[in-house]
Amino acid sequence: MSTTEVMDIGGAFLESTVRTATPLALAALGECVSERAGVINIGLEGSIIAGALGGTVAAGVVGVGGGFVAGALAGMAIAALFAWFAVGMRADQIITGTAITLFALGLTGTLYRSVFGDAGVALSTPTAGELAVPGLSQIPLIGQAFFSQPAMTYIAMLIAVVLGWWMRHTHAGLALRATGEYPDAAVAAGIAPRRVQALAVLFAGAMAGLAGATLVLAQAGTFVEGMSAGRGFIAIAIVVLGRWQPLGVAAAALLFGAANSLQTLFQAMGWAGVPYQLFLALPYVLTLLVLAGASGRTAAPAALGKRD
Amino acid sequence: MMGRGETAQSETTLLSLERLSRRFGDVQALDDASLRVRAGTVHALLGENGAGKTTLMRLVFGLLTPDGGTMLWRGASLRVRSPAHALSMGIGMVHQHFTLVPAMTVAENVALGGHGRFDREAAAARVREVGARAGLSLDPSARVDSLPVGAQQRCEIVKALARDVQLLILDEPTAVLAPSEARELLAWVRRFADAGNAVVLITHKLRDALAVADDVTVLHRGRSVLTMRAADTTEAHLANAMLGERTIAAPGDVDAETVVAAEHAAPALDDTAVAPTQAPETVLSLREVTWRDARGVVRVQRANMSVYRGEIVGVAAVEGAGQHELLRLLSGRLTPEQGTVVRPADVGFVPEDRHRDALLLDAPLFENVALRGAGLRGGRLDWAYFRRAADELISRFDVRATGAAAPARALSGGNQQKFVLGRELSGEPPALVVENPSRGLDFKATLAVQQALRAARDRGTAVVMYSSDLDEVLMLADRVYAMHAGLVNEVIPDRDAVGRAMLGTLADDAPESLGDTDRTPAGSSA
Amino acid sequence: GGGDKDRPADGAAPKLRVALLTPGPISDKSWNGSAYEGLLRLRDSLGAEVSHIQTKTPAEFEENFRQYGAQNYRLVFGHGFEFQDAASRVAPSYPNTIYVVTSGRVTGQNLAGVAFLFEEASYQAGMIAGSATRTNKLGLIAGTELPPVKASFEAFTRGAKSVNPKVEVITSYVGNWDDVSAGKEQALAQLARGVDVIFQNADAAGLGVFQAVKEKKALAFGTNANQNAIAPDVILGSVVIDLPKAFMLIGREVQSGAFQGRVIHLGIKDDVVRLELNDALADRISAATRAAVDSVGAELKAGTFRALADMIGRDSATTPATAPAAPSKP
């Protein structure tokens, strides 16, 4: 292989890494906030698929920008249902999340068919173009990957940075962390933990909705039933991998994106003979190895998943 | 002792509670509780375990709403919507159980509940400023879970003061403190009140109440049964009020005279039950035992110790000296990395935090009985046997519970403690290790626990007992080991000797210095 | 669509009742979607009463086959090779119901497999791809590796090599059939390796392949249904299985009482499988290529085409295909 070929492949690999990581990072950053408030939302998958459909429907009417907003709102609506049960009624977070995912997958399929008919739409949704940062996008190897992406990628990076700052440098961020660590302490300090949790869950829903909208409006250009394809669950794993820190979560999303791109790259290298399933399993095995390697107990919020 | 006369200058009533009531399911926690707190005073709120003290104060702090009665704040009707509301009006509360976030720093905990931007530097400065004003020193950047309890208690108070409160509610603040720390805290409470503020002090230590308070209110079964100036009453009088006008027949019950007498009892050196002529039989021993925690800090260093049949060995130490680990090494709950531990297979163990370390709170009492020794048992469990054992334990140790099937959570703190102690004694183990056995207990329960320990000793059990209350150690122990910075030494059971040994070469700021040692690997790898 | 609840009175000519089991959602614009179209065609043209169910797992195949048998459905389609075992277990219990497994090779008294000779048109698509490529690199992308997919990829490769021996073929699998973004990533990875024509068979995930090809201005082929309209600027053509037509052929046979359990081969000769070119991109295909493709088509129709003889079992149709299935059990 020539040097330029290696550079091309490397560049394409990095581009793919960032692309794959973007929706995962968005959803995982939201979930990070929700888990910091002590709520684990298995219904994230539901918010992602709702965001994808919301984005699709709205983008056809009001354009791509409106599509993203609608996606966020749709994701938030699903999260509101989750919050009503898991926060409002203190129902078990895991059963509720499971039901919410089932609900959203079914509901989006139903609505999609009733809006677009049994045959559906294909590739007719407008998509956001790439936004090249002048100068930076010309850097060899990494330029295209990091500085010539749809706007949503930059927004995800920005959100990671802002969230990291917000959690450490605002009172609201402190209140969030206290709620997830020790709700009684939050109460004693005059914070209303349930309100904090409800808001965190809604934020996570909006972020997951954005992730879903990104899948459609910045990547696929179409809605397909079940297109979230388990990203909600991966995002939950990414939060742990990123140790509940926004920047860590963004890095973990990139790592997962890289593992996944490696998988597509290996297949595209035409390495016949190696069963493709082994490549497909690569990201998961890699995640496990990284988690095991980063030994030592991960500092999960102490009250994560607790009911009372 | 502290200018109580001067406070008479102010007669403004800050907080006034009239005939408050509150019930939880079947329990009428408050029935007819009234309380009047004057500005510039310390008001002691007394009562036995479960009397309703905490509940009454939770009404004031907005954590609960009353079923009936009225509350007045500075003469105006008071309806507290939430703790945030209470804080905004100048009412702060330090809870019986710490409400600090362990994973956050002191500054972050103190700043909790604010709005807008959180400035680490400003928050740290605030901690230092409030700390300096109140005479409570704290490292703002220390993580709370790395602090000894004394410092955590100071953090709780600074947290309340940083909100500029005029009324501070302290719910059993000295229960977790070493005597010297407790003295400091009470002195500060006095100064705080003298500055024109007010304090409600909940405590089980009548002596402390009388020493520091201007006014005293006693609750009994949710009613205020006595309110008067502290200067006009005595410990015996208060104890009588706390016990109410019940006629008591149960074996664990006592009258006020005994209680007060017991609290002032000198170290009991004369009542060793095992015949002194017999050669002492070693039941527990440590030889050159060393133990390090997960961070590599040496907590116990080359400890040597022997405990004989039929004696109570006291351990005296300030928080964080390594006594926590020492007791677990003795009881076999920790395995030493160096040295030898000789112990019988069955050692009873009563940890200080019974919620966390001794009970399955949601399981019925008979399952909690079965928990003891569960790791060694095999095959089928005979539940009928454990039910009988639980019933027997309930009656023998005067545990107030609806029966063997009641969940442990349903018991009040004192009864949980009696249950745990009873359980650990029930197998008549050759050795028993207990840690702060009377923390948070009212005097009656304390006495019952102390009696149980003596009775075990008299039956021949080798008892090791640690209490953060040095007086309790001296009162119960036949021999005393003092512990300081991981080093264990036997000392003569004399107040001054023990006090010096447990503080080592360090001066009075010992707890804070130890906290620093914990965090500095250099200081500990020696 | 809802089923008609009217039951014909006893003795009256029974209405044809047809059921369809699909392994995936009918909104995929591909394998499942066109089968559903076929079912609706039977309803509209033959007046059949129809029912459809999307099954989730092999455990449900047998149950639904039995339910339809018990309700006296006349014709039940199991849409995919995976229905074979269940169909051959159930068929003997319901002799009045005819079970047809598409892409299957099981046979019985009332059981037929349909072998779509998808390879034939795939070969033709390969010829066009082989001549259209500038980089001599062709991509193949599928959801997961299935027998019909593998066969059609093999035929496509042979067709490409027949016109351009230098071509190199890269195969990738998405791992599922509905992750559009993942389909797109697989395509982008191939495109980055220099691939300039992609033949996909990934149902819904294939839409992602088209999107990638659109963005990178490469070329692609559609499958199963005529997908040319989805991305008319990049799709050269679609390898179509005319499932409605196939369903009609079988439906008529059943209605007329002429049905016989066998493997039914349907290919270019029957106009059930065909390559439908995209007129908008007609200029991308040279006249010579077009002529070569047409002549292969003619040979396939005449049954004289040899290059796929080893793959296509039409000649062996007389020998009953051996199913991997075990002897059935009630």
Place this chain on the structure above:
Amino acid sequence: MRDRTPPLRSAVLAAGQVAVLLVVALLLLAALLAATGHAVGPALTALVRGAFGSWYAITSATVVRMVPLGFAGLAVALAFRAGVLNVGAEGQLLMGAAAATALALPLQHTSPWLAIPGMIVGGALAGGVWASVAGVLRLRFGVLEVISTIMLNFVALNLTGWLVRGPLQEPQHINPQSSSLPVSLQLPVLLDGTRLHAGVPLLLVTAAVLAWWLFNTASGFRVRAVGANPRAAHSAGEIPVGRTLLLAFALSGLLAGMGGAVEYLGITYALYENFSPGYGYTAIAVALLARLHPVGVLGTALLFGALEAGANAMQRDAGVPSVVVSVVEAVLILLVVALDRWRARTASGRSGL
């Protein structure tokens, strides 16, 4: 004491609440079906008929579905009892099915009396080993099992995809599935003309044994104690916490693996890539709704089996597409959850801090 409701009255009250919620559920479903353009009456009739409408529906649709859900539900219940958040029953079930499939060939010439138990045991062990990987990751490396088991599910899924195209593929190497299990090795059918197989009594016995073990033996009690309070278990019970947790991981995987093997031996008779539609995930809801009680799991597994069976009938007979059906299922689960919370709250009027 004064407002303690007499048992009869409270029973009537509880029944009344259930009735109210059922009515709410039905109204919601009706609204949903009407909104999506379906005839409400026939759809709901089909739902009930598909689950309980005929002997065939009960034995071959509802009860048969209860089996994999039940085994996986027991697996989740046991793990959660020990405080182990095993979300990996799905992968463990797949590995159990794969191991049973792998054993079919070597065992097929032995007696069925040996082969069938052999395959079930093999499947159970495979599930146990798969779960133990998560156990070791937790105890040795501190990897939270919530994450590792999700990852292991994806790995198991891909592994199955490879096995059915590789070592376990049917001998003609055409279809991505294993060869069909010979009749002699299939779990016997209990009632002619149905699919009711010997896995059903096996599930009932397993649940009973598990319940007995959890509540009556020392080792079962240790598992519960560690789950209730690991520190107290260690300190007051002198229970080896690590070893007990590992046991819980392994036993949980064992049960899920057994479920996979039984589903293979009793229903599918072959291993497929999409062998499980997510039994392991539904099992979490099954176990939690049963309040982690093994006998309760039988009830909730039956409920979910009936829902799925009814859902199939709704598609077949009323033309309600499967996407709508999953909404219906979700609504029913949420209603059960709401009912559960309502009961819990009216039972104890406690307030917080």
